[in-house]
Amino acid sequence: MTIHRINPTPRWSDITVFQGIAHFVEVAEADTRADIKGQVGQIFAQAEESLAKVGSDKTRVLSVTIYVTDFANFAALNEVWDAWFAPGTAPSRACVKAELANPELLVEMAFVAAAGKAYQ
Amino acid sequence: MTIHRINPTPRWSDITVFQGIAHFVEVAEADTRADIKGQVGQIFAQAEESLAKVGSDKTRVLSVTIYVTDFANFAALNEVWDAWFAPGTAPSRACVKAELANPELLVEMAFVAAAGKAYQ
Amino acid sequence: MTIHRINPTPRWSDITVFQGIAHFVEVAEADTRADIKGQVGQIFAQAEESLAKVGSDKTRVLSVTIYVTDFANFAALNEVWDAWFAPGTAPSRACVKAELANPELLVEMAFVAAAGKAYQ
Numbered sequence: 001m002t003i004h005r006i007n008p009t010p011r012w013s014d015i016t017v018f019q020g021i022a023h024f025v026e027v028a029e030a031d032t033r034a035d036i037k038g039q040v041g042q043i044f045a046q047a048e049e050s051l052a053k054v055g056s057d058k059t060r061v062l063s064v065t066i067y068v069t070d071f072a073n074f075a076a077l078n079e080v081w082d083a084w085f086a087p088g089t090a091p092s093r094a095c096v097k098a099e100l101a102n103p104e105l106l107v108e109m110a111f112v113a114a115a116g117k118a119y120q
Numbered sequence: 121m122t123i124h125r126i127n128p129t130p131r132w133s134d135i136t137v138f139q140g141i142a143h144f145v146e147v148a149e150a151d152t153r154a155d156i157k158g159q160v161g162q163i164f165a166q167a168e169e170s171l172a173k174v175g176s177d178k179t180r181v182l183s184v185t186i187y188v189t190d191f192a193n194f195a196a197l198n199e200v201w202d203a204w205f206a207p208g209t210a211p212s213r214a215c216v217k218a219e220l221a222n223p224e225l226l227v228e229m230a231f232v233a234a235a236g237k238a239y240q
Numbered sequence: 241m242t243i244h245r246i247n248p249t250p251r252w253s254d255i256t257v258f259q260g261i262a263h264f265v266e267v268a269e270a271d272t273r274a275d276i277k278g279q280v281g282q283i284f285a286q287a288e289e290s291l292a293k294v295g296s297d298k299t300r301v302l303s304v305t306i307y308v309t310d311f312a313n314f315a316a317l318n319e320v321w322d323a324w325f326a327p328g329t330a331p332s333r334a335c336v337k338a339e340l341a342n343p344e345l346l347v348e349m350a351f352v353a354a355a356g357k358a359y360q
Binding site for chain 3: 001003005008009010011012013014015016018019021023024025065067098099100101108110
Binding site: 019020060063071074078081089090091092093096097120 | 135141
């Protein structure tokens with residue numbers, strides 16, 4: 001089976017796909033000083049782009065691990081989260097508190113998703 | 121390939137399955153004030169129910185990520201852990217310290233497991 | 241589908257493989273007092289051994305979750321990291337700060353990789 005990698009750099013690939021399963025990790029890229037709602041919104045916009053690159057979309061997310069730097073942001077995070085997923089398509093979800101490498105970042109999300117047919 | 125989701129809510133699905141691989145996350149539900157052994161016991165009881173819902177059982181766990189809030193509870197956690205898995209069936213395991221959203225919770229576990237034949 | 245487990249103990253298996261996908265977790269084993277570069281080097285040497293045991297190699301890593309205990313070690317970690325992966329083969333990567341059970345350990349890495357043909 002082929003491994004597909006989207007935009008590999010020396011440090012990471014934006015997405016890897018094997019056996020039809022995609023792995024990718026998102027943090028806010030355009031505006032790292034945005035508040036939690038702004039950062040979650042950026043992550044979801046980036047995730048939609050990432051999913052499209054492997055023939056998938058936001059209805060095919062299997063698992064998300066959320067690393068949040070402060071649970072004071074939890075309610076606002078959940079508000080944006082709950083609004084993003086189409087009914088009946090929410091993934092398995094873990095959420096824990098963790099510091100991130102860039103102290104401006106308030107949240108990092110690791111996604112596992114089902115890729116499109118061309119990747120299976 | 122079909123994605124199977126067990127009990128999807130707006131925020132998460134209790135279990136997702138794709139390509140025969142199940143993702144689910146457990147924290148103590150019935151008694152969040154239980155001590156570490158009580159919480160791990162609840163997590164394992166819930167995990168057995170989750171596994172049964174996708175035609176699997178506790179001999180088919182592939183990977184567990186353990187988020188524990190205090191390593192003072194590590195020995196007691198391991199005692200319950202070691203007793204639960206049948207000989208020769210323990211998964212790959214990561215264990216790190218992390219705060220959880222509900223401060224009563226002492227441990228959260230993210231499971232990856234092999235689902236039953238109907239899900240492959 | 242068969243689940244393959246390498247060296248199962250009562251607490252964990254060194255590697256699990258299902259549907260051609262391997263899960264394994266590494267921390268420095270030979271010298272837990274080594275500095276960050278030494279510990280990352282040990283983890284990568286161990287990962288090469290683990291990958292070989294399931295018919296794979298370091299060009300087939302899909303995802304790594306890095307738990308680092310102190311971001312003061314981040315630049316040195318990345319230096320060893322960037323040198324290890326062959327061009328075009330870096331995985332999806334998440335990196336967060338987390339305390340580990342053994343306070344001598346500076347980093348733990350959870351790998352998901354594509355196993356060799358005999359495991360698919």
